[in-house]
Amino acid sequence: MISVMLEKKAWQPKQQVKGTVTWHLDKPPRDLVVRLFWYTQGRGTEDLEVIDQVGVEAAQQGQMSFSLQLPEGPYTFSGKLISVIWAVECVARPSNECGREEFVMSPTEKELMLGGAA
Amino acid sequence: MGGRIAGIIFFVFWLGISGTVSYLFSTGIHKEVQNGASPWMYAILLFPISFVLIGIWGMVMSLRGGGDGGGISSRFQQTAKTELGKGTSLGGVLFGLPFFLAGMGIMIFMCIVPVVKSVLAMSWERIPATVTESQMKTNYDSDGNTYKAVIKFRYRYQGQEYESDSYDFISFVSTSDRKGVQRKLDAAPVGSEQSAYVNPGRPDEAVLSVRLSWFYLFTFIFGAIFAAVGGGIIFAMLTGFRPGKVSKRAVPQPRDLTSGPVLLKSRSGGPMLRFVGILIFTAIWCGVVYLLFQKDAPGLFKGIFGFFGLLMILATGHAFLALFNPRVRLETESKYVPVGGTLAVNWLLTGNGNKIKEFTVSLVGQEEATYRRGTSTYTDRETFYEHNLVDHASGAVGGGNVTLKVPDGTMYTWKASNNKIVWLIKVNGVIEKWPDIKEEYEIEVIPAV
Amino acid sequence: MIRARENPFASHRVDALAYRFEHGGWEDLSARLHRQGYRGAIIGPYGSGKTTLLEQLAGRLRIAGRESQRIFVNAQRPRLTASQWRTVWRTAACREVVLIDGADLLPWWQWQAVRCLCVRSGGLIVAAHRSCGLPVLYRCTSSVAQLRQLLADLDVPLATDMAQLLYEEHLGDIRAVFRALYLRLAAGDFTGIAGRDAP
Structure with a gap:
């Protein structure tokens, strides 16, 4: 079991995303990585980009705080065709077990709605 | 890197050959014009010069090279990087090579070499010669007969008698043009006295004619088409595949908002470029069609080529008429505008704006989503913001300036592999009984400062 | 009108559908x-x-x-x-x-x-x-029955006659049907979707 907890659910561009990852696995992983990334969902094929990541001590269980740097964008937004979603994820290899927490990233700390999407 | 070097080497050869041909053509044509030929013959130089231009373009492209197609991998596109790799294909090179070699062979041995020899032979000694044989040799073939003029002549040079069977430097070629062959024979009947050009360095080498005929042009074009097709395939294989650029970090860096006036370029390209491209292609195509009709080519051949030639002429006409559409010139005070910011836009209509019945200029924000599944790709677009900046219901519209405002709380210009947010200035002009004006100009909206 | 991520025909949902065999397994x-x-x-x-x-x-x-x-x-x-x-x-x-x-x-x-x-x-x-x-x-073949099964997998209760109509309109191309339905829902048109309210 891997869980990611963030200090808050919304951030502004260029801030440091801070949180804690807690894990309890069946056996010690080869490696454990916390990643900050965005991805798209909607009409088009998914795009994804990992912005920042940090390695975690590969123990069978533990807890660790992290701080990851947000870039200027893209903002969290939703239109009719495209949604951009930000998240922090912790992945254990080789089992690929993971825990993820989504958050909003924008200047207003609210998801931008494009056009009539509501 | 290897592809770029190969491309450079390839275009060095291309430039060498096309430059040599251009020089030889110009020398030969100049002599012909001095001997009384029409000055319009200089127009023939356009063909070898066009190959020089292609070579220069190819050299520039090879020297500039191209970026690697890095892309953002989607979690579900396991082979995204595989698809976007820079590519060479040995098989493609081997496929294009015969076409290229055949085309170059035709150009070299049936045009360049005879032309070079003819030009050089113009400075040989001219001495009297007597025609001893003059007959037509026919090669019978199920695909169509071919004919060759067999003309032999005797001459005396420095006390020695010689015999030659070279009427000109292309007489070894059989052709389906029976009339042309007959004209040669009629000009040199048995027993007639002619002037032969004798090579002073090799007196056994002599010809009766050093004229540059249209046949050389035909073989040059024919060979050039083959060489261009094969060379194009080889060039594409050697320089590899360059996918559309995808920035790994599609986030704009802080920009200078006072960068000065910027002339926006239409997304759809310019009508002049389209017209010139169509015109060149049509001219070459119609030239080939004309020669096919002149040379009594099979009817089916003439029919197909002629039909497409007509279509090309119609397309050229349409492109020509489009040149007279009023043209839009858009200028902005800066390259970038932040979210929530304003941007001054100057617009000018050149040409006959009186024809325009309705004219609008709008700021548009658009989502673009590309879905790739299997072998198919679909791109959908959705306008999420539209605001008219200029709206003339009717009457003449000359120009003006307007300030656009990007709304607050919206998304700036952003591009990923499959998903994009773009901001456009759209210009629409309705013209009765004429193609409408429909232009789009992309502007870059950056994050709020 | 719905957000792109909430559209039941978003690409990540459609691409994750299990293949439905018309014959065999x-x-x-x-x-x-x-x-x-x-x-x-x-x-x-x-x-x-x-x-x-x-x-x-x-x-x-x-x-x-x-x-x-x-x-x-x-x-x-x-x-x-x-x-x-x-x-x-x-x-x-x-x-x-x-x-x-x-x-x-x-x-x-x-x-x-x-x-x-x-x-x-x-x-x-x-x-x-x-x-x-x-x-x-x-x-691989497609059918209206297969389309209805896939719609059920996506939790989209499309009316039978609407499914039939779309299937015929797109000549049996189920991917094209999903694309059309995506755009329809994105525009706020829920015609034929039983009991579905716009979120």
Whole structure:
């Protein structure tokens, strides 16, 4: 079991995303990585980009705080065709077990709605 | 890197050959014009010069090279990087090579070499010669007969008698043009006295004619088409595949908002470029069609080529008429505008704006989503913001300036592999009984400062 | 009007749908694959699920201990890149299974070269509109019943007559039906979707 907890659910561009990852696995992983990334969902094929990541001590269980740097964008937004979603994820290899927490990233700390999407 | 070097080497050869041909053509044509030929013959130089231009373009492209197609991998596109790799294909090179070699062979041995020899032979000694044989040799073939003029002549040079069977430097070629062959024979009947050009360095080498005929042009074009097709395939294989650029970090860096006036370029390209491209292609195509009709080519051949030639002429006409559409010139005070910011836009209509019945200029924000599944790709677009900046219901519209405002709380210009947010200035002009004006100009909206 | 991420026909949902067999099933397919020496073609018209079936077949092969590599041939650029040629070479050399989506789009000489390279591979399975000289492994077809099953998988209760209408309008191309439904829902048109309120 891997869980990611963030200090808050919304951030502004260029801030440091801070949180804690807690894990309890069946056996010690080869490696454990916390990643900050965005991805798209909607009409088009998914795009994804990992912005920042940090390695975690590969123990069978533990807890660790992290701080990851947000870039200027893209903002969290939703239109009719495209949604951009930000998240922090912790992945254990080789089992690929993971825990993820989504958050909003924008200047207003609210998801931008494009056009009539509501 | 290897592809770029190969491309450079390839275009060095291309430039060498096309430059040599251009020089030889110009020398030969100049002599012909001095001997009384029409000055319009200089127009023939356009063909070898066009190959020089292609070579220069190819050299520039090879020297500039191209970026690697890095892309953002989607979690579900396991082979995204595989698809976007820079590519060479040995098989493609081997496929294009015969076409290229055949085309170059035709150009070299049936045009360049005879032309070079003819030009050089113009400075040989001219001495009297007597025609001893003059007959037509026919090669019978199920695909169509071919004919060759067999003309032999005797001459005396420095006390020695010689015999030659070279009427000109292309007489070894059989052709389906029976009339042309007959004209040669009629000009040199048995027993007639002619002037032969004798090579002073090799007196056994002599010809009766050093004229540059249209046949050389035909073989040059024919060979050039083959060489261009094969060379194009080889060039594409050697320089590899360059996918559309995808920035790994599609986030704009802080920009200078006072960068000065910027002339926006239409997304759809310019009508002049389209017209010139169509015109060149049509001219070459119609030239080939004309020669096919002149040379009594099979009817089916003439029919197909002629039909497409007509279509090309119609397309050229349409492109020509489009040149007279009023043209839009858009200028902005800066390259970038932040979210929530304003941007001054100057617009000018050149040409006959009186024809325009309705004219609008709008700021548009658009989502673009590309879905790739299997072998198919679909791109959908959705306008999420539209605001008219200029709206003339009717009457003449000359120009003006307007300030656009990007709304607050919206998304700036952003591009990923499959998903994009773009901001456009759209210009629409309705013209009765004429193609409408429909232009789009992309502007870059950056994050709020 | 709904957010792109909430649209039931968003690409990540549609791409994750399990293939619905019109005839036979995974056991039949596996048995035939084994009999044919892991060589064969999955054929069918546009939007009938060939890519989905090929993708899920790759997963099944992995579970069975057979590694594979998938190559996509795009209609916009119907040839293999150098990188893809290397993938074919490496996969064949490692005796793994080569999976090619869109093999029928390749030029004849490229396809023959691929077949030669894959003679000693662990297998060659293609998804195409025709068999490309390989034995037919499975013929994908679509039907209104299949469309309704997939809609149920997506939790979209589309009225039967609407499903029929869309299926006929798009000539049996289920991918095109999903695209049309995505755009319809994105525009706020929920006609034919029983009991569905706009979120």
